[in-house]
Amino acid sequence: MTARVRSPRIAVVDYGAGNLVSIDQALTSVGASVVIARDPTEIDDADALLVPGVGAAGPAMERLARHGLVDPIRDWIGAGRPYLGICLGLQLLFEGSDEDGATTLGVIPGRTVVLADAPTLPHIGWNQVERLRPHHMFAGIEPDADFYFVHSYAGAPAGPDAGAVTLANTTHGGTFVSAIARDNVIGVQFHPERSGRDGLRLLANVVDLVRTGGLTATPAATVAI
Amino acid sequence: MLRRRVIPCLDVADGRVVKGTRFVDLVDEGDPPELAERYAAEGADELVFLDITAAPEGRGTLLDIVERTARRAFIPLTVGGGVRGVRDMRDVLRAGADKVSLNTAAVADPTLISACAGRFGRQAVVVAIDARRRATGGGWEVVVRGGREGTELDAVGWAQRTVELGAGELLVTSIDRDGTRSGFDTDLLRAITSRVEVPVIASGGAAGPDDFVRAVVNGGADAVLAASIFHRRIHSIAAVKEAMFAAGLPVRRVPEAAA
Numbered sequence: 001m002t003a004r005v006r007s008p009r010i011a012v013v014d015y016g017a018g019n020l021v022s023i024d025q026a027l028t029s030v031g032a033s034v035v036i037a038r039d040p041t042e043i044d045d046a047d048a049l050l051v052p053g054v055g056a057a058g059p060a061m062e063r064l065a066r067h068g069l070v071d072p073i074r075d076w077i078g079a080g081r082p083y084l085g086i087c088l089g090l091q092l093l094f095e096g097s098d099e100d101g102a103t104t105l106g107v108i109p110g111r112t113v114v115l116a117d118a119p120t121l122p123h124i125g126w127n128q129v130e131r132l133r134p135h136h137m138f139a140g141i142e143p144d145a146d147f148y149f150v151h152s153y154a155g156a157p158a159g160p161d162a163g164a165v166t167l168a169n170t171t172h173g174g175t176f177v178s179a180i181a182r183d184n185v186i187g188v189q190f191h192p193e194r195s196g197r198d199g200l201r202l203l204a205n206v207v208d209l210v211r212t213g214g215l216t217a218t219p220a221a222t223v224a225i
Numbered sequence: 226m227l228r229r230r231v232i233p234c235l236d237v238a239d240g241r242v243v244k245g246t247r248f249v250d251l252v253d254e255g256d257p258p259e260l261a262e263r264y265a266a267e268g269a270d271e272l273v274f275l276d277i278t279a280a281p282e283g284r285g286t287l288l289d290i291v292e293r294t295a296r297r298a299f300i301p302l303t304v305g306g307g308v309r310g311v312r313d314m315r316d317v318l319r320a321g322a323d324k325v326s327l328n329t330a331a332v333a334d335p336t337l338i339s340a341c342a343g344r345f346g347r348q349a350v351v352v353a354i355d356a357r358r359r360a361t362g363g364g365w366e367v368v369v370r371g372g373r374e375g376t377e378l379d380a381v382g383w384a385q386r387t388v389e390l391g392a393g394e395l396l397v398t399s400i401d402r403d404g405t406r407s408g409f410d411t412d413l414l415r416a417i418t419s420r421v422e423v424p425v426i427a428s429g430g431a432a433g434p435d436d437f438v439r440a441v442v443n444g445g446a447d448a449v450l451a452a453s454i455f456h457r458r459i460h461s462i463a464a465v466k467e468a469m470f471a472a473g474l475p476v477r478r479v480p481e482a483a484a
Contacts, residue, residue, distance in 0.1 A: 021321030025296040054323075055346025120424045120447060122348040122393045126228040126270055126477045146228060146477045148301055150323065150348045172227050194301045194323060196265065197480060 007033040008210040011046035013073070013089075014038050015053070015063040023052050023086070026193040030204035040072040048082035048210040049073065051089030054150065057097035057104050057112060060088055070105070077107050082215035083185045084206055087151060090180065090187030094155045107185065108165060110158035115151075116174035122152040123172045129190065131168045135181050136214060137188075137205050138168075145198040147178075147190035154189050155180070183217035228477045229441050230270035230448035231465050232426065233455045235260060237306075238278045240286040244456055254456055258293040264455070265298040268462045268479030272298065273326070273396070273450060276306030277371075284313075288320040295321025303351055305396075314341050318349065326396055328353040329369040332376055332383075335390055342391025351426075352392040356380035356413055357400045365413055372400040384417045395425045396450065402430025404453070409436055414444025426450050434460060434468030441474055 010032045012023055024034050027050075037043045051073065053060055064070050077083050077093075085093055092104045097112035104112070115123055126146035131138055154176040157165045161182070168179035170189070178189045186206070192199035209215040235242045235257055242254040254260070261272050274294070276287050284307065291304055304317045305326030314325045325345075331337050331352055342350045355372055356365040365380035384395055397417055399410035409430045418425045424447035427440035431451035440446045454460050466476045 019295070019318050019321055019323055021292055021295040021319075022299065022323075026299060054348055059344075119422075120227075121422050122424070123227065124348065124394055124424050125230050125447065127226065150301070152348065191301075191323075194299060196299050199299060 006211075007031055008047040008207055009033045009035055009045065010048045010050055010207070010210070011035045011037040011043040012050045012052060013043070013064075013069060015060065015067055015069065020052065022193040023050070026200055026203055027207070030200055030207050032203075032207045032210075038067060040068055043069075043072060043076065048084065048206075048215065049076050050084045050086065051092065052086045053088035053092075055088060056099050056102070057088065057091060058100040058102035060092065061102050061104060064092075074105055074107065077105075077185055078219060080184050080217035080219045082210050085185075085187035086193070087189060087191060090189055091153060091155045093180075093185065093187055094157075097153065099153050108155070108157060108180065108182065110156050110162065112153050112155045114153055115172060115176055118152075118173040120172075122150060124150045126195075127170050127172060127190075129168045129170055129178050131179075132166060135167055135179075135186075136209055137179070137181070137186060137202055139205050141198050141201050147188075147192065147195040147199060149178075149190045151189060154178070155187070184215050186215065226475045227447075228270065228475050229446075229469060230426075231268070231437065231462055231469075231476070232271045232273055232448055232450040233264045233269050233462070234273040234275060234428070234450050234452040236275050236277050236452065237287065237290060238276075240290060242456075243277070244453060257290045258297045260456075261294045261298040261302075264462065265300045266480060268466060268477070269300060270477055271301045271303065271448070273303045273305065274322075275326075276304065278306075284316075288316060291317060291320040291322050303396075305351070305353055310337065311340050311344050314345065314349075318345060324349050324351050324394070326351040326353045328355065331387065332367060332369050332378065335386065338387055338390040338392055342393070347391045347393035350392055351394045351396050352384075352387040353396040353398065354380055354384055354387070354417075355398045355400050356410075358410070358413070365416075368400055372403070380413065381416045381420060385420055388421045388423050392423060394423055395421065396428055397425055397446075399429040403428070405430055406432035406454070408432060409440040409444060409446075409449070411439055411444035414440060414446050418445030424448060434465045437465050438469055438472040438474065441469065442472065
C-alpha cells in the first residue's frame, strides 16, 4: 500500500433506502473515510457526496425532504462540489420519474423512464457497460468488464447537452444510459459496491478524483435548470 | 448482454453453514462469511443465504453474519428464511443484504409481498416458490415449511400472482428434484418463465454443468442456483460457467486468479 496524505471524506446519504454496509465497506477498502449522513449538518465538511439507493423515486424524495436534504443536495451540486449518484442516486438527478410521476432534483435535463424492450424486468444481474468516451472513473478497467445492475428504470438525458452528459450505455433489449458525467457530477446505474474487483477499482478511481480535485467544478459550470 | 448468473446457496443454521438433505442430518460446513468470500473469488455472480434456524432467538446471529459477509464479499447477497414483515426485511437490508426472499410467510399473507415491494422496491423482493409435481391431474403444487406441508396452490398461478403483487424475482425450487442430483425440473421452469417477465432463478436438482445449461436453454431460467455440488467441490463455478459459455450462453468471466 502506498502512503496517503489524507483520506477523502465521503458523506453517504442515509435516507432509509436499505443496504449501506456494502457501500461503506467498499469505499473504506479503497481508502476513503466514510460518514453516514442523516441530516444536512453531517455533509458540510465532507469532500464528496454519495447518494445511493434503490427503489422508486417518489418515496425517496419524500424521505430526503423529511431529513431536510433536498435543498442541501441541490446546493452542493450547484456549488461545484463532487457528487456521485448510484442507481436511484443517479435517477434523482433528472427532472422527474415516470415510475411514479415524482418530481426529482432537476440537476440534469431529462427524465427517468422504464427500460424499453427489456426481455425481463427488473433488469437484474451482470451486464456490460459500453463507454462512449474516456473518463478516469473507468481507468484500468477492461472495456468488456461486467457490472451488477438491479433496476427497472433509468435516467434518459435530454436537451442539447444530452450527448455530452452521457458517458456509457448498456443494452438489455433496448439501450439505456448506464453512466453519466458532467463537471462535478457523476452517476452510475449499476452498483460498483456489488460489482467485485472492477467495482472496487471504479470506486478507487472516484476517490482518486475527489482527492486530486478532478471532480470539483467552479460554481458557474453547473447551472441548475 | 445480460449474463446468466450462477449462484451458490448457503444454508445457515445457528451461525454456521450446514449441509444435509433438506433440514435433516445437518453437517457443519464452516463460517458463512468465509465461504461467501471464497465463492466470490471463484466467480459466483451472487449469493443466497437461507436461514434454516429461523427461530426468533437466531435473528441477531443471522444479522451479524449478513453484515460480516457484506463486508467481505463484494457481490450481491439475498437472504431468506424467517422474514415475516416489513420490519424484518428492513433489518436484513440494513445489515447488508441486497434482496430478501419470502416464502412461507408470503403464502400465509400475500399482502406481505406488496408491503415489502412498496417500501423497498420490487427489485429487492424475491419470492421463493417450492413446488412439487402433482401425482394426478398434472401441474405443480406449492409446498411450504421445507416441503413438508402442501397448500393446494397451483405453482404457476401462484408465481403469476406474486409478480402482480410486486415480486421482482422468483426463486423456483423443485422439491421433487432437490437433493437428488437428477437435474432441474425444466418443465416447471418453462411453465413459469413463459408466463412471467421477472427473472427466474432455477433451483433443486443440480448434478453437473450440463444441468445448468438445460435450466437456461430448456427452462428459460435467468440464473441457476446450487448448493451441495459447490460445497462438496464436485464441480467448480468455473467449470459450470465454461459449460454455459460453450453452449453459447452469456456468462460473466471468472476472476483471473480463480480461473
